[in-house]
Amino acid sequence: MTPDALHRAHLTALVTGEIATAANLRQRFQVRDHAFAADLLRAATAVVLEFRFGPGAGLGAGPIDYIRLGAFMTEMRQAGRSTVPPPDHLAVEAVTRALYGEPHLAEPLTEQRQSQAHYTALIHELSQHHWLKANPDHLVFHARKRMTVWILGRPEE
């Protein structure tokens, strides 16, 4: 499997909730693949959060609408009530606001805590968009485009 295909497959497994498959794929990661996968997950989260908080996540939009953010966090706290250990909701708020003009909020969080928070936000928002969850290729495509912009500073030619 090429590195490219590996990362597509990994994100697809995350999006469809196949945690075991994702973990197996990570066994094949080289050292630098972990950071790449973390970035790709952040890109996917940015794409999905735009359905709720508007366009431009991670591209300079912001500040976030704090009332909508409050509603989002309340929904997530309700949904996460029976999870043990409980999700780190403040980290979710940090990475969400970080995508909308407050990057300093995520700065103190380790990469692992950020990824966990991105994943919590991603899965929660996906639960509201069944078509998107059922068509992971669409999301993977847009997440990769978002990453290209982050890396090159512009869309791919």
Next chain:
Amino acid sequence: MDPANQTALFRAHAMARLRGEAAEAARLAAQISVEQRMSHLLFTLTLFTQFVVEELGYEPDPAELAAFTKRLHDKHYSPERPFEALRAEAMVRAVTSESVLLTEIPHTEQAAYMWAVIDEFADPKLTESEMDELFDLVEEAREDLLGKALDSPTLKSSKTQPAAPAQSAPAPEGIDA
């Protein structure tokens, strides 16, 4: 330690801290025993609430608060000291409109984040009598705190009757305090 001594110790510690006397504050903090720590945290929480409400009111503006949080981050964060400014902001929101946040910030970290905020709000020229006045308010408020200030607005609406205001019992006469 009897309650009066305990309160005196908490007050002395807070006073030293507010005056920026770090060595004295550390000396007094060392006298606060493990058994007193939760009590002390509640004392600090009440003191913190006074400053927050005085400065920002009961419904802080989120945009203003975000700017404040950015300032705290710039002041305190470094890779060696992963100060989470959002936890400081969350303490502010916890004592104003989102009490749930108190359940999500580790208790061992709460005092440090509260002091980071108090340091921004406290007037360094507070006189001793002004501080005493403040601490009296804190003690009154401490009784109210668990009953009222920590209520969530959404829970409040389900109550038909607001709870009667908490009143401290008068000291029984004829007993030496």
